[in-house]
Amino acid sequence: MNPFLELGIRHEVVNAITELGFEKPSSIQEKAIPVLLTGNDDFVGLAQTGTGKTAAFGLPLLEQLDFSQKHPQALVLCPTRELCLQIAKDIEKYAKYIDNVNVVAVYGGANISDQLRQIRRGVQIVVATPGRMLDIIGRNAIDFSQVKYVVLDEADEMLNMGFQEDINTILSETPDDKKTWLFSATMPREVRRIAQKYMTDPVELTVGTKNTGNANIEHHYYLIRARDKYAAFKRIVDSNPEIFGIVFCRTKIETQEIAEALIKDGYNADSLHGDLSQQQRDKVMKRYRERNLQLLIATDVAARGIDVNDVTHVINFSLPDEIENYTHRSGRTARAGKTGISISLVNIKEQSKIRQLEKVIGKPFERKQVPQGTEVCEKQLFSIVNKIQSVEVNEAQIAPFLPGIMENLAELSKEDIITRFASLEFNRFLEYYQNAPDLNIDANDRGDRGERGERGDRGDRRQGSKGFTRLFMNLGSVDELSRGDMLGFICNNAKITGKSIGKIDMKGVFTFFEVEDAEVEKVFEGFKSVDFNGRQVRIEVSGDRDRNSADGGGRSRGGDRGGFGGRSDRPRGDRRQGSGSGERRGGFGGERRDRREGGNSGGGFRDFSGKRRESKSKY
Ligand code: ADP
Numbered sequence: 305m306n307p308f309l310e311l312g313i314r315h316e317v318v319n320a321i322t323e324l325g326f327e328k329p330s331s332i333q334e335k336a337i338p339v340l341l342t343g344n345d346d347f348v349g350l351a352q353t354g355t356g357k358t359a360a361f362g363l364p365l366l367e368q369l370d371f372s373q374k375h376p377q378a379l380v381l382c383p384t385r386e387l388c389l390q391i392a393k394d395i396e397k398y399a400k401y402i403d404n405v406n407v408v409a410v411y412g413g414a415n416i417s418d419q420l421r422q423i424r425r426g427v428q429i430v431v432a433t434p435g436r437m438l439d440i441i442g443r444n445a446i447d448f449s450q451v452k453y454v455v456l457d458e459a460d461e462m463l464n465m466g467f468q469e470d471i472n473t474i475l476s477e478t479p480d481d482k483k484t485w486l487f488s489a490t491m492p493r494e495v496r497r498i499a500q501k502y503m504t505d506p507v508e509l510t511v512g513t514k515n516t517g518n519a520n521i522e523h524h525y526y527l528i529r530a531r532d533k534y535a536a537f538k539r540i541v542d543s544n545p546e547i548f549g550i551v552f553c554r555t556k557i558e559t560q561e562i563a564e565a566l567i568k569d570g571y572n573a574d575s576l577h578g579d580l581s582q583q584q585r586d587k588v589m590k591r592y593r594e595r596n597l598q599l600l601i602a603t604d605v606a607a608r609g610i611d612v613n614d615v616t617h618v619i620n621f622s623l624p625d626e627i628e629n630y631t632h633r634s635g636r637t638a639r640a641g642k643t644g645i646s647i648s649l650v651n652i653k654e655q656s657k658i659r660q661l662e663k664v665i666g667k668p669f670e671r672k673q674v675p676q677g678t679e680v681c682e683k684q685l686f687s688i689v690n691k692i693q694s695v696e697v698n699e700a701q702i703a704p705f706l707p708g709i710m711e712n713l714a715e716l717s718k719e720d721i722i723t724r725f726a727s728l729e730f731n732r733f734l735e736y737y738q739n740a741p742d743l744n745i746d747a748n749d750r751g752d753r754g755e756r757g758e759r760g761d762r763g764d765r766r767q768g769s770k771g772f773t774r775l776f777m778n779l780g781s782v783d784e785l786s787r788g789d790m791l792g793f794i795c796n797n798a799k800i801t802g803k804s805i806g807k808i809d810m811k812g813v814f815t816f817f818e819v820e821d822a823e824v825e826k827v828f829e830g831f832k833s834v835d836f837n838g839r840q841v842r843i844e845v846s847g848d849r850d851r852n853s854a855d856g857g858g859r860s861r862g863g864d865r866g867g868f869g870g871r872s873d874r875p876r877g878d879r880r881q882g883s884g885s886g887e888r889r890g891g892f893g894g895e896r897r898d899r900r901e902g903g904n905s906g907g908g909f910r911d912f913s914g915k916r917r918e919s920k921s922k923y
């Protein structure tokens with residue numbers, strides 16, 4: 305008999321989850337479902353991410369609710385919109401063969417009237433983020449008087465995000481005799497306090513060791529100089545041609561900067577953070593899920609709970625501020641029994657954090673060496689060979705062209721042809737990694753010693769973009785300007801087009817931007833007497849070009865492609881890099897990108913590890 309049936313799940317649901325590939329319950333499901341099916345207890349379930357908590361509460365809910373009634377009977381609270389949508393979708397999938405199940409996802413950043421309409425039409429299960437839920441409660445638009453179950457999913461994260469008060473208020477709207485089921489990956493004191501305050505004698509279950517990472521995840525770290533971080537990161541990515549990864553940064557600014565640098569360097573990457581509109585986030589997630597993006601650059605909050613299958617690598621571009629977030633980050637890989645690798649890029653000073661993390665996850669990190677240029681080239685070469693071996697040949701479509709092709713290549717020997725096909729892609733890497741320095745450092749190194757000399761000797765130091773002048777402006781991200789706004793602001797005042805503007809580096813209270821040498825005067829002229837929110841805008845020539853040089857970043861690897869070997873295996877047009885961020889930049893994005901992709905901008909790369917302070921929300 306199907307083990308879910310044995311647990312007491314009805315046929316219709318078992319059929320639906322079988323279609324989803326659920327053959328047997330995960331441990332949290334196996335343990336939680338029987339308890340929750342009694343409907344008598346409050347419940348606390350502690351389990352690592354990726355262990356199947358959604359079904360652990362979702363399946364029992366489907367057994368307990370009365371779907372002939374149309375009032376809310378279950379409320380699921382979770383920290384982010386992505387998670388909210390995901391849970392709602394998952395429950396709908398489990399309920400595929402049950403009639404009249406109505407689930408509504410209630411989250412901020414989307415049209416509230418649609419959500420209100422859905423609620424009015426009648427729903428039994430409300431999945432919500434606390435903020436929007438409160439809003440709807442405040443409008444008296446929902447009746448929670450017959451709620452039987454409240455689920456607090458990712459409770460630790462909801463508290464981290466400061467939803468404590470909101471949760472209190474929402475819970476007070478629900479009947480006293482409801483049951484509360486709390487799920488969390490970790491059990492900090494605050495979560496414990498919630499359990500004590502709102503629950504009576506909860507049944508407590510822990511799956512795996514508390515706070516411990518998933519056993520299928522390997523934890524690697526690379527020891528590098530702070531300033532080499534981006535270069536090292538690219539090497540790691542390049543030596544994993546099939547990578548499908550999530551890259552974590554600490555702030556949304558960093559997220560955006562890395563994504564833009566990667567796009568510029570020809571990778572399929574985009575960023576996901578709290579500054580994007582709901583629509584933009586959905587779009588990025590859709591592209592990632594459909595694998596039109598290879599690298600998703602995200603903040604902790606934005607990526608919380610994201611469930612995308614087959615993520616091969618989680619990369620901690622910056623280690624998380626909160627040590628507990630490491631578990632959440634690495635939990636994005638190795639889902640549903642798969643394996644995955646969690647990579648951390650650390651400098652000398654951060655080594656002690658690795659020791660701390662080892663204690664938290666209960667197993668050692670493995671130190672890895674940043675691949676040498678030649679190793680990257682080798683990996684790429686064999687990836688090309690694999691692709692040639694496994695490419696699906698569409699006989700019918702290619703047939704008409706074959707005679708012509710054969711004729712053209714008739715002169716070449718088999719060996720020649722093989723060499724040339726392989727070289728098509730390989731050459732780019734070969735060129736890029738020629739003379740690439742060793743980026744690994746000694747664990748006892750004190751830091752930047754000798755670095756400049758080495759770099760200089762190899763002729764590897766780069767100045768700002770050729771033909772551009774780097775300017776300083778006394779407005780920055782704290783002025784609530786996006787890069788697109790900044791670009792528009794410069795162009796409008798200087799009366800120049802976006803094409804004349806190069807790299808824009810927005811910092812907290814100031815910005816560096818590059819302008820074509822020929823247009824610099826126009827910028828000074830245009831900004832003679834401009835003020836922004838009552839502040840005189842000041843432009844100066846930046847004096848610190850050199851500070852900006854670091855290995856690798858600026859050199860484009862040939863912009864006419866998606867960066868990962870032509871991707872003949874991914875024919876969709878939409879995968880072209882940067883379609884998301886282009887939009888975000890407004891009308892100038894396209895122009896800028898075209899110029900960038902067209903050739904070597906050659907600009908140096910900034911040191912991403914630099915301390916950056918944001919006065920506003922960072923995520
Ligand atoms: P968590 O909330 O614990 O982080 P999820 O509920 O998001 O985990 O589940 C993680 C992944 O595992 C999802 O893709 C889900 O579809 C899958 N999954 C859950 N339960 C099972 C099961 N019993 N068998 C196979 N896959 C499962």
Ligand code: MG
Nearest residue numbers: 357358457609
């Ligand atoms: Mg979950």
